[in-house]
Amino acid sequence: MSTITVSRRGVLAGATALALPAALGSHPAAAQQKPLTVMLESEVVILDPHMTTAAITRTFSYHVFDMLYGSDAAGRIHPQMVEKHEVSADGLTWNFTLRPGLRFHDNAPVTAADCVASLQRWAPRDALGRMMLAAGAKPVAKGERDFTITLSTPFPLMLNVLGKPNAPLPAMMPARVVAAAGEGRIKDVIGSGPFRFVAERWRGGDSMVLARFEGYVPRTEPADFLAGGKTVHVPELVIKIIGDDTTGANALAAGEIDYMQYLPYDLISMLARLPDVQVMTLRGLDMFQGNFRLNAATGPFADPAVRSVLWKLVDQKEMLQAAGIGPSVRLERCTSFFMCDAPFSSDAGSDVAQFDPGAAKAALARTGYKGEPVVMLQVTGSISQAAGSLLAQRMREAGFTVDEQVMDWGTVLQRRGLKEGWSVFPVYSNGVDMASPLTHFYISNNCGDYPGWSCSEPMSALLTQFAAAPDDASRARIAAAIQEDAYRTTPSVMWGQFSRPAGYRRRLQGLAQSSYPIFWGVRLAAA
Known part of the structure; x- marks a missing residue:
């Protein structure tokens, strides 16, 4: 376990600050x-x-x-x-x-x-x-x-x-x-x-x-x-x-x-x-959504059948525990693409998201996957890294060949902009971003020039309908249909909803x- 220690350097830095004239340090305007x-x-x-x-x-x-x-x-x-x-x-x-x-x-x-x-x-x-x-x-x-x-x-x-x-x-x-x-x-x-x-x-x-x-x-x-x-x-x-x-x-x-x-x-x-x-501990839309973003343009995940196998390899509670995220700052499970406890929360289409490693192995065997490397871009020291490593373990058990490549976030941003050379990266995003089909990174950028390059024509039509919907009830109904399509096409796979204090x-x-x-x-x- 990590421990907090005040280093000598830190003490000296504090002492230097205290060496300022007392009147200056205590005056509100000086602060x-x-x-x-x-x-x-x-x-x-x-x-x-x-x-x-x-x-x-x-x-x-x-x-x-x-x-x-x-x-x-x-x-x-x-x-x-x-x-x-x-x-x-x-x-x-x-x-x-x-x-x-x-x-x-x-x-x-x-x-x-x-x-x-x-x-x-x-x-x-x-x-x-x-x-x-x-x-x-x-x-x-x-x-x-x-x-x-x-x-x-x-x-x-x-x-x-x-x-x-x-x-x-x-x-x-x-x-x-x-x-x-x-x-x-x-x-x-x-x-x-x-x-x-x-x-x-x-x-x-x-x-x-x-x-x-x-x-x-x-x-x-x-x-x-x-x-x-x-x-x-x-x-x-x-x-x-x-x-x-x-x-x-x-x-x-x-x-x-x-x-x-x-x-x-x-x-x-x-x-x-x-x-x-x-x-500062926050809830609701100030929580985060973890995702595995998949590359639908090239590599093994260009096949939607291969992408869909991942739904059977993610146990959100297990993922969050692996990342060290305790019960007080997480939801045990959330199957809504648009955040739980949010305006467009839904479980539509989520029947496929059932953790079952045995069924995942059988499903992968039925696809055209031939052992090609799945390149996972990992951010060193990130809580996403723990979630990614657990997924990599589950994928290997199911029959995938996984190549985990660890780097800083800046390098991931550069690498993910290329259609070649990567298959998946774990990430987490603000709930405010993910709470609507029009702002969710992996839904709103459907068929756009956006890293991952997922594309579903039915989803494009639904997004147009959502933008033109006259009221909240209509938007909620269309959001549920969008989510059903997302579970079918798998632009990403959620690994949990949690707070980052x-x-x-x-x-x-x-x-x-x-x-x-x-x-x-x-x-x-x-x-």
Whole structure:
């Protein structure tokens, strides 16, 4: 079992901090001049908000960039960069006006042309953006602060799309940055959000600094999740890269960092007993869904019959126990693609998900599988690694040849973008992302250019029906039909629903209680 120890280095670091003049260290205003130091789930390696669904890039992006609309904690959409909008009677013309005074981090004003360029770049890369384009969406700038989106058919989800909290985010950036990027990633990380990226202080493998953007004008409404007034009270947000979770937990206990996104499960009870540490335990849509994402483009899992064998090799309780996830922070079993205890929860189609290794071995023998290697991309040190290793063991027992390849998450992101060279990777995602067919990574990207490349024509038709459904009851019925198709085609296999508690120093005030790390609104109390 891991243990928390305060190293001599940590004690010395604390002693150095205490060596400051007492009056400075105890004054509330002085506390606000200290940076907020955090450890996130991983290093940020992709800084382009339009180019990946990686959660760590999303966390970086909603601090550095801003969006036209934002979601509150209840999922309601509110204006963010937009001051007002109007919709024509036939629903085919949407007119938007930006808030006055919006500026990019290079102090250039945010214009309607920038927003149009950003939408044109983002939409083809996102499942919901592609739905908007399928409705004939054409954004056009009409002035410095005004732009219009015209449609060929009504698209009632317009604001939900423009304010979606799911990656890739519809983030706004300068038109010149969009033009310079072409088909590649942006070269200049210039947003208009409450923090700005300090490129010259980025140290790969060590730290990243986001500084308060003094030119940012928050909305007047109170902050609520990704909506409302994003007021920054700290001068800098320092994102530290720490090699392992135990070291991170020690740093949190010693006061060397202020926030740790994911606490090690075996250290939670010890951390909770420390007087200066608060453990944040979340439920509902702030839980996570674990999945094995399968490559339907090449290799053994290009055969749907081979993919379906995995439903008989996953016992969720066993998987979660292997990952060290205790009963208090997990569900024993969840068969809903769209999260349990959520609006679209369902057990439709789940009869195939019965753990039965003997039946799996017999089913595999009936397929065309000839012993080709199943390449599993494993993230070193991740809780997903334990789930993946257990699945690999079960697969070998059923007759699969499995090649586990261990690497960091950044390398997995790169490898999964190639259609060749991998078969499966274990991963987990925010419940907010997975709770709807329109945002679930492995459902919403059906038949799209998205790692895994699963494609079902019936599912595409059902997704279109879901987007056009007139009420919640209709959407729930269609979601159940989508889930039935997913169990039939197996774009992914769930390995469990669980919480990942965060931890933070009690001197942090105003920290959003969310599985999304949000650092505007945070104040640092005097030590």
